[in-house]
Amino acid sequence: MPDAARLWPILLLVASNVFMTFAWYGHLKYRGAPILIVILASWGIAFFEYCLAVPANRIGAGVYSAAQLKGMQEVITLTIFAGFSVLYLGQRITTNHLIGFGLIAAGAFFLFRD
Numbered sequence: 001m002p003d004a005a006r007l008w009p010i011l012l013l014v015a016s017n018v019f020m021t022f023a024w025y026g027h028l029k030y031r032g033a034p035i036l037i038v039i040l041a042s043w044g045i046a047f048f049e050y051c052l053a054v055p056a057n058r059i060g061a062g063v064y065s066a067a068q069l070k071g072m073q074e075v076i077t078l079t080i081f082a083g084f085s086v087l088y089l090g091q092r093i094t095t096n097h098l099i100g101f102g103l104i105a106a107g108a109f110f111l112f113r114d
Contacts, residue, residue, distance in 0.1 A: 009060030
């Protein structure tokens with residue numbers, strides 16, 4: 001089992017990405033809402049994302065490189081976004097989406113190689 005210093009950044013990044021995805025894309029379900037309300041709501045949600053992402057990166061910098069943290073964050077983001085897109089927005093993920101996401105994940109894989 002990974003030690004806490006390696007695990008906490010991952011868990012915090014997962015939680016922060018849930019907030020980030022809702023802040024950036026949640027409003028797409030409510031296209032009739034006034035843009036000012038959407039912006040303010042997104043900022044409010046993003047505050048919680050930052051409260052998790054900043055400590056995730058601060059803690060993670062002790063055991064991961066900045067490039068590894070960024071690569072990890074991208075894979076986490078795409079994973080959460082794919083679920084969000086299907087479950088919340090009702091959109092489907094196509095084969096091309098999966099290929100594109102897979103290529104990004106492959107890039108992240110190389111960030112963790114010695």
